[in-house]
Amino acid sequence: MEATTFVLFGATGDLARRKIYPALYNLFLDHKLNHSFSVIGLGRREVADEAFQAMVERSIRDFSRREVKDSASVRSFLKSFRYNVLDVGHTEDYKKLLQRVEQQEKRAGGSPNRMFYLSVGPEFFETIAFNIKQSGLGNAKGWKRLVIEKPFGHDLLSAQELNQKLSEAFTEEEIYRIDHYLGKPMVQELDVFQQSNPVLHALWNNRYISNVQITAAETVGVEERAGYYDHVGALRDMFQNHMLQLLMMLAIRLPKDSSPDEVRFKKKEVMEALESLDEGDVQFNVVRGQYTAGTIQGKPVQGYLSEPGIPAGSTNDTFIAARLQIDDPFWKDVPFYIRTGKRMKEKSTRIVIEFKEPLKQSSSAGENDIPNLLVFEISPNEGLTLQLKARDPQHKGKFKAMHIDFHTSSIEVPEAYENLIHDALHGDPSFFAHWNEVELSWKWVQPILNAFDKNTVPLHTYAAGSFGPAESDQLLAKKGHHWWLDTAEAANGVEEEENDVSLPDASNF
Ligand SMILES: NC(=O)C1=CN([C@@H]2O[C@H](COP(=O)(O)OP(=O)(O)OC[C@H]3O[C@@H](n4cnc5c(N)ncnc54)[C@H](OP(=O)(O)O)[C@@H]3O)[C@@H](O)[C@H]2O)C=CC1
Ligand SMILES: O=C1O[C@H](COP(=O)(O)O)[C@@H](O)[C@H](O)[C@H]1O
Numbered sequence: 486m487e488a489t490t491f492v493l494f495g496a497t498g499d500l501a502r503r504k505i506y507p508a509l510y511n512l513f514l515d516h517k518l519n520h521s522f523s524v525i526g527l528g529r530r531e532v533a534d535e536a537f538q539a540m541v542e543r544s545i546r547d548f549s550r551r552e553v554k555d556s557a558s559v560r561s562f563l564k565s566f567r568y569n570v571l572d573v574g575h576t577e578d579y580k581k582l583l584q585r586v587e588q589q590e591k592r593a594g595g596s597p598n599r600m601f602y603l604s605v606g607p608e609f610f611e612t613i614a615f616n617i618k619q620s621g622l623g624n625a626k627g628w629k630r631l632v633i634e635k636p637f638g639h640d641l642l643s644a645q646e647l648n649q650k651l652s653e654a655f656t657e658e659e660i661y662r663i664d665h666y667l668g669k670p671m672v673q674e675l676d677v678f679q680q681s682n683p684v685l686h687a688l689w690n691n692r693y694i695s696n697v698q699i700t701a702a703e704t705v706g707v708e709e710r711a712g713y714y715d716h717v718g719a720l721r722d723m724f725q726n727h728m729l730q731l732l733m734m735l736a737i738r739l740p741k742d743s744s745p746d747e748v749r750f751k752k753k754e755v756m757e758a759l760e761s762l763d764e765g766d767v768q769f770n771v772v773r774g775q776y777t778a779g780t781i782q783g784k785p786v787q788g789y790l791s792e793p794g795i796p797a798g799s800t801n802d803t804f805i806a807a808r809l810q811i812d813d814p815f816w817k818d819v820p821f822y823i824r825t826g827k828r829m830k831e832k833s834t835r836i837v838i839e840f841k842e843p844l845k846q847s848s849s850a851g852e853n854d855i856p857n858l859l860v861f862e863i864s865p866n867e868g869l870t871l872q873l874k875a876r877d878p879q880h881k882g883k884f885k886a887m888h889i890d891f892h893t894s895s896i897e898v899p900e901a902y903e904n905l906i907h908d909a910l911h912g913d914p915s916f917f918a919h920w921n922e923v924e925l926s927w928k929w930v931q932p933i934l935n936a937f938d939k940n941t942v943p944l945h946t947y948a949a950g951s952f953g954p955a956e957s958d959q960l961l962a963k964k965g966h967h968w969w970l971d972t973a974e975a976a977n978g979v980e981e982e983e984n985d986v987s988l989p990d991a992s993n994f
Pocket of ligand 2: 665723834864895
């Protein structure tokens with residue numbers, strides 16, 4: 486990587502402290518940052534360079550996945566950090582910033598590059614992009630890139646307007662839209678599993694797959710984000726971006742060693758093939774929910790309407806489940822079920838692929854209760870499980886689930902932001918959301934937003950600590966399907982005594 490100045494808007498904020506500094510620190514430890522890499526943190530508060538470095542140090546001590554032990558390497562890491570006051574609306578602050586960046590670049594020599602990372606509220610994105618251009622900060626000797634956080638728009642129209650404004654200062658190739666789910670290591674493996682493994686490759690279609698289930702369940706509630714969350718809900722906060730990205734990553738069929746352009750092209754094709762919903766059909770394909778009081782991990786928790794900052798009678802969605810269909814030769818007639826919600830029974834993001842029963846017509850009653858599943862555990866644990874239906878030698882005529890498992894330990898796994906910052910620094914956009922995908926996602930979601938606004942879709946309640954409203958189970962039951970792995974028994978197979986075949990490492994798979 487060439488000399489780069491990492492210009493961080495929102496350097497004193499929550500995301501920078503919890504995610505960005507720890508990610509940079511781990512990249513530094515892994516020798517993935519050039520010795521001429523430097524950071525200029527920005528915010529309205531007056532902060533001296535030393536105080537800023539102390540803040541970064543606290544952040545890595547509190548949030549790095551690796552224990553921070555070696556003080557010499559911490560000092561060496563912190564040397565690259567400087568701070569400048571900047572209010573996004575003050576044009577003179579950008580001029581001062583330009584001077585500071587140029588000083589830094591002079592020290593680094595060569596043709597330095599500039600990466601502008603916007604870790605600030607989305608209301609500032611346009612103003613910052615405009616001022617970067619106006620001030621001359623956009624005239625880097627090397628490359629320039631813009632990394633932006635979600636949310637990208639509030640609906641289709643606002644996303645299109647935002648994109649138009651950003652494109653006046655940066656080309657599409659220079660814009661890196663973060664979707665942190667794309668940085669999760671298991672998500673980055675999905676295409677590789679499918680491309681490089683002849684077994685999976687052969688099975689990856691509607692001949693063998695019955696349905697796909699994508700779940701992102703959270704145990705947390707709205708926390709301190711009522712002001713933000715009550716305006717977005719689960720549909721905008723998780724579904725339009727993270728969940729549809731997971732669907733794209735699972736459904737794309739890529740040739741081996743595809744270029745970033747091919748990846749993006751194929752993802753766009755998936756979104757284009759997604760059958761659109763008419764506003765009137767939303768109620769038959771989408772379940773919206775809101776949590777009421779309940780118990781999570783033995784502790785009582787309050788309902789959404791009692792959370793601080795939530796207006797009385799809010800109809801905001803804290804849970805969404807939907808059935809989607811991809812109309813292409815590989816996925817036609819394979820339902821993709823997606824659900825995501827707050828205050829659910831467990832924290833878990835996973836994709837479950839249920840295979841068809843080849844001998845269904847000759848099955849005896851009850852036999853079908855043990856499905857053949859492939860499960861991608863994405864977070865918080867990383868792993869892969871193949872559940873196979875096998876004969877139970879102890880109970881003649883019965884079947885049991887046999888599991889082939891692979892799991893990694895979280896300390897070995899790079900955090901999503903490490904992967905994404907590394908890729909942005911190296912100019913690899915494969916795991917960033919291209920505008921085409923973002924626009925097509927909003928287009929797909931827009932009829933649901935309209936239906937919610939008009940209240941034509943019932944708002945179902947679900948008790949905190951459950952897996953969402955009963956209507957979400959009915960959504961699958963209509964087609965004879967069932968959410969798998971909702972209970973410990975299901976996760977362990979139908980029988981308690983399962984056969985586990987644990988694999989020592991992924992290369993054996
Ligand atoms: N926190 C998270 O986990 C996640 C956040 N995001 C997104 O990341 C972005 C940042 O979120 P987060 O860190 O939580 O937000 P915070 O509110 O914690 O931080 C906001 C940052 O913006 C700066 N800021 C605010 N107003 C101005 C201004 N007028 N001029 C210059 N700087 C300003 C603040 O510094 P100062 O007060 O010194 O000006 C602060 O550093 C948002 O877009 C959010 O949606 C996305 C995913 C997860
Ligand atoms: O983007 C968001 O993601 C988090 C969930 O992320 P995860 O990596 O913990 O699965 C969610 O809590 C938050 O509401 C949303 O804005």
